[in-house]
Amino acid sequence: MMWRLSTLFLLYSFSLFAQSPLPSKIYKLKTASDNEKLKLFLELSQDYTAVQPDSAVYYANRGLQLAQKQSNWNAQAVLLLQLGRINAAHHHDGLARRFYNEALSISRHTQDVAGIANAYDELGLLDAEDQDRSSLNPNLTRAMKLYHSSSDSSGIIESYAQLGKVYEQKGEAEKALSYYQRALAQYERQKIKPEAYFILLEDIGNLYMKKGKPQIALTYLKEGIDNSRKAGLRDTEVSLLNEEGIAYQDEGQKTKALSLYKDAFESAKKYKQPEEEAKALINIASVLQKQNSNKSLADLKEAMRIARTIKQPQLEARILEAMAGVYRQEQNYKEAMNALSEQHRLLDSLLQADTAKDIAALDSSYALETSYEKIGALQQTNKHVKSELQIGWIILILVLLILVLIWLYLRKVKRLNQELKASNKIKDTLFSVIGHDLKGPAASAVQLFEMMETEEFTAPELKGMIIELKKQTNASLELLKSLFAWGKAQLQGIEVNKADFLAKELIDRCITLLAPQASQKNITIKDNAPAHLKVHADADHFEFVIRNLLSNAIKFSHPGGIIEVEAKIQDNNEAVFSVSDHGVGISKAQQHIFLTGNLSTSFGTAKEKGSGLGLLLTKDFLKANNGQIWLKSRENEGSTFYVSLPAA
Structure with missing residues (x-):
């Protein structure tokens, strides 16, 4: 049972790892100018969106920081849209909506009509996923109006293509195809086809493959290959060759598939695309597995060497699974188990590694939660132990938190007691001041009045006594003023x-x-x-x-x-x-x-x-x-x- 669960999990994992960005783009970052870096950061983020959201966010954030440093508002809006797409792709709709709204705000500020339309487009796609009423969605309607008013055919195409993605993810293949075909029709009007056109052909081909119609899929994949060669888009060409080979292999035409894989291998080698080169070797090995297992293993070992050179652990895991299949075919179960064990270790380390490379915008628990869900079937024996340890840590943290709160409370009580003692001391001294300093001048004034009442004084003597009386009265008044000022300061500030x-x-x-x-x-x-x-x-x-x-x-x-x-x-x-x-x-x-x-x-x-x-x-x-x-x-x-x- 565990063997079957492991196999299912690994197959699922490889489907996720099958697509990844070309290392050549990462190498270019070292020597690229700032403007070129912005473009590369966006492309890398887009390449990683589906399979490695942490890496996608990492490159989008790097691009956003560079755009902010340059005060490049348009680039900021584009990268915010990309952050929204990453979150939307992984069902973080709340964060996605926030990023789209920020991009919309910037585009309105810069009066960028295309940017406003793109933001409405993305918001509309979110609503379409939630409501399944894309045709009546107000945000999509606004986006389409802006695209048409600005004659922005690329925006219209992107809207159709993304709607196709939405319906494909929902499992509504026919609706997805209808939107893909609308996008394709717009591309047909363009003389020079962008890379997105070939990606669209690949998407349509893959969708027909899922529907069990490889012949139709092949027509789109072949069209993509032919056109990409004309346009010189080598990245897309090699990918399409591999996809076409897979289609022929599923049809049972292994000779044709092998020819295409070899063509993809030579093209990848010629144009220095090591990852595609390794993928082509894996596909070649899959065709040769039955008829020439030694050659199949040799190709897989060469693919492993390439994967390790370019540091692609996901690709290594895929190769290990293929090698295990060849060993099982030869009944070399020891080597098969070794390959699967190494694959399991590699995947385990990948899934448990810290994937939070500057992923503040994405929910930090996302990668861990999904990793634990995927490896749960493989680690049932350890699950209860981990749960108990986690509960123990939680209890310990709660106890420590309670002790800290008690300590803070006692400390506060002690401080308040000290302040109360100081306040009482001030109060006692204050009453002593009032009793003494006011009593003295008042008593002196009374004595002077009694003397003036009972004794006879000359005019100069009376004047002197009045002056002295004034001094005593002023002293009392000054003290009263000070007391009132101090009291007011304590009560009212x-x-x-x-x-x-x-x-x-x-x-x-x-x-x-x-x-x-x-x-x-x-x-x-x-x-x-x-x-x-x-x-x-x-x-x-x-x-x-x-x-x-x-x-x-x-x-x-x-x-x-x-x-x-x-x-x-x-x-x-x-x-x-x-x-x-x-x-x-x-x-x-x-x-x-x-x-x-x-x-x-x-x-x-x-x-x-x-x-x-x-x-x-x-x-x-x-x-x-x-x-x-x-x-x-x-x-x-x-x-x-x-x-x-x-x-x-």
Whole structure:
């Protein structure tokens, strides 16, 4: 039983491997120009379409990449149509339709009437396969109208020929022949016959062979041979000679068949077509098998040498089957088994090999699925083991996936807990800031009002108290503004109003506002920023940042110290500002706290208490304006804060 299944499978395989493109085209790619390569890529893809879809897609994709590199829209449309044909030939209708639509879009963009017609033609053929109503198909109707309007006889011929293919695949031989004959009638009007004409004759001949009418088939095959010799199409000529020989052999006319095979062999040898040469030897061996088995084996061994030279494993497999047949005839069963075993190994390696040579456009599982289906009958004993292994791998992967998901979940929970702790810490510190920093200025203001109410003061004294009251009120207001700004940023995000502005004007304003605070500690602020420097950011945010940095510098500077403001434009078109002091400096631990973004309460040289809220807002504002902040500091030597923002 296994022997019969193997034989049936091999026979089926050889029918697929019987046609393959000529290696000469692949050799030409090495020296061809880009335009010639485009043509060769298309031809190779067309040659491989029926038997090796992975190779067909590979060459079509290479051509498409070259066409895209050249911005050659027409070539792109043609190659997209070819990708669609490959998918349609192997029943990937969804992908085929997508490629046809892309080709149609490009042809419409370039106003290529022939390209539009071709795309409609292919879409119509897809619909014809689905609906079996080709005569009423709207896409085919559009294609035919465009072909007729542009007098494109080649397009009309191609439509008829492809419709013939559709019906031939459906098993409707008579309908297929009717469309083939319509295409043939169009060719008869042409003085010079293209290669497609001879392929059409070969298709018609093959169809008549399937119908059991070899005599009629021979008339078409002979016509193809005669005409191809006139046109000098040697590739088609050799192929047709082999086909004609097969027809005569089926008719029982072995002498005539042998003559044709030898003619095909000599022509293939003369015109350097090694694959056709090997095929002719296989056919010669099949005729001589009964009468001269030694000569038959010699021819097959020579064919094997050629197949190995041109690296055609499919052809090798076909030769091995023929050799096994000769050995069986001689009752040399050991050699027959060896040949079949080698053939089985070769086919097995071919079917299981990775056929995904850049097959992204084609369904990646296609080749594997079909390979496993074909070798299933030969590997029943291993099937259950493989299934169990696959299930085991699936279970292992699922377990690993579940473990990864659990790990990610626990990691997320841990991160959320850390964020919650940080949020609670910020909240606690924030309430402490509100309670202390608002309470102090408010209490001072109340005391001043009580003194003004109970005591008598001179006008200058009252003016001084009012000035002090204003300072306390402003301090409270500034803190409230910061709190509201921070709260709004957390709830609604930071609103940014970017514009170009002179940085020096805002720096001067900040220095003026902080002058009383600096004078209390006899601190000098030097502004070395250039007057012309412009920044592209939110002006209010920039002013807040500079004011906060200057306020902190005053707070942590020693009495009589100096604070310097610098600014410059870097090569990357960023403005970098620095505020330097020579005060107490910042420890490594405090620098780490600053970088982590947490709030930290600190005390200045005059015991001024800082909440850290200003620096927190500074970092948020800079981030919103595509800026950055960093610092350099050493304890007891001072600190320098750097701020970068986009220059105007």
